[in-house]
Amino acid sequence: xxxxxxxxxxxxxxxxxxxxxxxxxxxxxxxxxxxxxxxxxxxxxxxxxxxxxxxxxxxxxxxxxxxxxxxxxxxxxxxxxxxxxxxxxxxxxxxxxxxxxxxxxxxxxxxxxxxxxxxxxxxxxxxxxxxxxxxxxxxxxxxxxxxxxxxxxxxxxxxxxxxxxxxxxxxxxxxxxxxxxxxxxxxxxxxxxxxxxxxxxxxxxxxxxxxxxxxxxxxxxxxxxxxxxxxxxxxxxxxxxxxxxxxxxxxxxxxxxxxxxxxxxxxxxxxxxxxxxxxxxxxxxxxxxxxxxxxxxxxxxxxxxxxxxxxxxxxxxxxxxxxxxxxxxxxxxxxxxxxxxxxxxxxxxxxxxxxxxxxxxxxxxxxxxxxxxxxxx
Numbered sequence: 001x002x003x004x005x006x007x008x009x010x011x012x013x014x015x016x017x018x019x020x021x022x023x024x025x026x027x028x029x030x031x032x033x034x035x036x037x038x039x040x041x042x043x044x045x046x047x048x049x050x051x052x053x054x055x056x057x058x059x060x061x062x063x064x065x066x067x068x069x070x071x072x073x074x075x076x077x078x079x080x081x082x083x084x085x086x087x088x089x090x091x092x093x094x095x096x097x098x099x100x101x102x103x104x105x106x107x108x109x110x111x112x113x114x115x116x117x118x119x120x121x122x123x124x125x126x127x128x129x130x131x132x133x134x135x136x137x138x139x140x141x142x143x144x145x146x147x148x149x150x151x152x153x154x155x156x157x158x159x160x161x162x163x164x165x166x167x168x169x170x171x172x173x174x175x176x177x178x179x180x181x182x183x184x185x186x187x188x189x190x191x192x193x194x195x196x197x198x199x200x201x202x203x204x205x206x207x208x209x210x211x212x213x214x215x216x217x218x219x220x221x222x223x224x225x226x227x228x229x230x231x232x233x234x235x236x237x238x239x240x241x242x243x244x245x246x247x248x249x250x251x252x253x254x255x256x257x258x259x260x261x262x263x264x265x266x267x268x269x270x271x272x273x274x275x276x277x278x279x280x281x282x283x284x285x286x287x288x289x290x291x292x293x294x295x296x297x298x299x300x301x302x303x304x305x306x307x308x309x310x311x312x313x314x315x316x317x318x319x320x321x322x323x324x325x326x327x328x329x330x331x332x333x334x335x336x337x338x339x340x341x342x343x344x345x346x347x348x349x350x351x352x353x354x355x356x357x358x359x360x361x362x363x364x365x366x367x368x369x370x371x372x373x374x375x376x377x
Contacts, residue, residue, distance in 0.1 A: 001031040008037035008103035019164030023359040057083035080106035123277035126305035162355025194268035196226040211326025232256035275307035289346035315350035
């Protein structure tokens with residue numbers, strides 16, 4: 001099987017593409033897979049780190065405003081269709097897979113022109129512009145949340161598969177759990193709140209946590225807080241200016257990044273985070289109560305719709321970005337973490353939207369498209 005995967009920009013688009021590539025390689029060791037992205041996004045690190053070749057083209061996300069910049073981006077993206085067309089003609093793929101985002105536009109248009117079958121994967125509960133616009137050109141659209149189905153109007157076929165993720169639910173015995181907890185400088189006596197804002201960090205969340213620390217509000221729970229590398233030094237300096245050593249704060253462990261995220265997520269009691277599709281999927285698969293702070297000003301406000309998937313079943317609380325401060329966040333944390341019954345019930349409800357065998361389901365749909373011999377017309 002020869003496969004092109006269009007994935008660019010953020011980890012939320014790229015990691016599902018890599019997971020799909022890995023599944024294809026697992027099932028068909030002789031398969032040939034290349035990625036198409038841009039020169040600007042995380043794909044330049046993540047794709048090559050995963051061992052796949054990356055070809056780059058011009059592609060940009062477009063805004064609704066009329067501006068010279070927007071016209072320039074439109075011209076470059078149109079040029080990207082020609083660049084994608086050249087890659088497709090040379091590589092001769094059996095199928096093209098797109099995982100959402102602006103890169104899908106030129107790649108899927110070129111695939112359609114060459115009558116190459118297309119499968120699109122949408123990670124968000126509210127589909128992005130690219131998937132909604134390109135759905136009619138795809139043989140199959142795969143969705144991660146059932147809520148997305150009614151929002152994709154022109155698809156020939158929609159299949160609910162979920163989003164592939166690396167983080168899995170683990171059952172640790174008490175000694176294993178305590179070892180993980182002590183490895184990050186916390187103790188097993190008090191419940192643990194894990195806080196992160198995505199790979200780039202989240203300034204508004206970080207400001208609220210800094211407030212909790214300065215006011216010493218987390219006396220009844222512990223915090224492990226991944227600030228993001230860009231914010232860590234700023235927060236460290238801010239605390240030092242108030243004579244607080246970042247490495248010696250009661251009930252709190254602050255790090256730029258968590259490398260053993262699977263272990264830490266599994267031993268945490270509550271998760272505070274943005275509500276990207278990957279995060280929502282991980283939280284539900286782990287069965288963890290969560291406090292979600294949707295990132296504002298994103299395409300189609302998709303993070304709010306993602307968060308509502310868990311809030312609507314009683315598995316999460318939502319705090320809007322403009323409402324976030326140390327008191328609001330601390331009160332919401334205490335309301336959940338100090339109530340064992342609520343903690344347990346929210347975790348159980350989160351598990352009800354978890355999806356099993358995601359990669360198997362996605363691979364099955366890819367093979368079905370190929371076995372039918374459908375051309376993209």
